Amino acid sequence: xAKPIKHILRKKAIFKVNGSLWIECExxxxxxxxxxxxxxxxxxxxxINQAAKQMKMSYKKAWEIIHVxxxxxxxxxxxxxxxxxxxxxxxxxKEAIQLINYHRSLRKRFKKFLENETEKLSF
Amino acid sequence: xAKPIKHILRKKAIFKVNGSLWIECExxxxxxxxxxxxxxxxxxxxxINQAAKQMKMSYKKAWEIIHVxxxxxxxxxxxxxxxxxxxxxxxxxKEAIQLINYHRSLRKRFKKFLENETEKLSF
Numbered sequence: 648x649a650k651p652i653k654h655i656l657r658k659k660a661i662f663k664v665n666g667s668l669w670i671e672c673e674x675x676x677x678x679x680x681x682x683x684x685x686x687x688x689x690x691x692x693x694x695i696n697q698a699a700k701q702m703k704m705s706y707k708k709a710w711e712i713i714h715v716x717x718x719x720x721x722x723x724x725x726x727x728x729x730x731x732x733x734x735x736x737x738x739x740x741k742e743a744i745q746l747i748n749y750h751r752s753l754r755k756r757f758k759k760f761l762e763n764e765t766e767k768l769s770f
Numbered sequence: 771x772a773k774p775i776k777h778i779l780r781k782k783a784i785f786k787v788n789g790s791l792w793i794e795c796e797x798x799x800x801x802x803x804x805x806x807x808x809x810x811x812x813x814x815x816x817x818i819n820q821a822a823k824q825m826k827m828s829y830k831k832a833w834e835i836i837h838v839x840x841x842x843x844x845x846x847x848x849x850x851x852x853x854x855x856x857x858x859x860x861x862x863x864k865e866a867i868q869l870i871n872y873h874r875s876l877r878k879r880f881k882k883f884l885e886n887e888t889e890k891l892s893f
Contacts, residue, residue: 652872655865668789719780742778749775
């Protein structure tokens with residue numbers, strides 16, 4: 648058991664354990680807060696183009712993220728529809744919703760882990 | 771409780787939950803794997819200059835990391851000694867050792883968290 652670090656850290660300053668989390672497949676990150684936000688915005692706007700604009704991301708970048716998500720899924724999470732400007736609308740599948748929900752519960756568990764660790768800093 | 775995502779992810783591929791962790795003070799990251807590695811290499815080599823070289827980092831960058839670590843600590847973790855090339859040797863304090871040990875135990879708990887989450891991917 649390592650010693651507490653409260654006495655090492657500067658007094659009267661607020662310290663926090665923080666971090667980031669993602670899912671990788673054979674070493675390549677493909678899923679995390681960014682792709683989830685993109686999926687959520689595609690649901691909101693019904694359009695990859697609009698979702699990308701809101702995130703200040705190029706259409707190409709958004710398309711790549713979705714392509715990688717689809718590639719790593721048993722069934723596509725976004726179905727591109729042809730026709731219209733920028734390839735028409737996009738259909739979000741129930742798998743995308745499940746991924747978003749999974750991510751929410753994962754974030755919740757991670758938040759708890761970080762809060763626990765932050766609390767330990769003051770012991 | 772969110773549904774398991776096993777059936778959403780592509781079959782026959784190996785997925786892993788991974789992440790990174792750091793400590794921040796009022797929004798600024800100041801402690802994580804990088805600074806810890808630097809401290810460990812200063813212990814090994816007895817020199818900030820050597821440690822920085824091994825990490826392919828400029829002496830200035832290494833010095834900044836140590837400066838920030840010292841600033842956030844109740845007592846300095848590295849004491850710069852004057853004289854000689856590049857400001858002489860560096861003295862690692864017992865607080866630095868405690869920080870390294872704390873970081874090891876934190877990483878252990880984080881590793882367990884990530885392993886648990888990775889296991890859940892296959893449920």
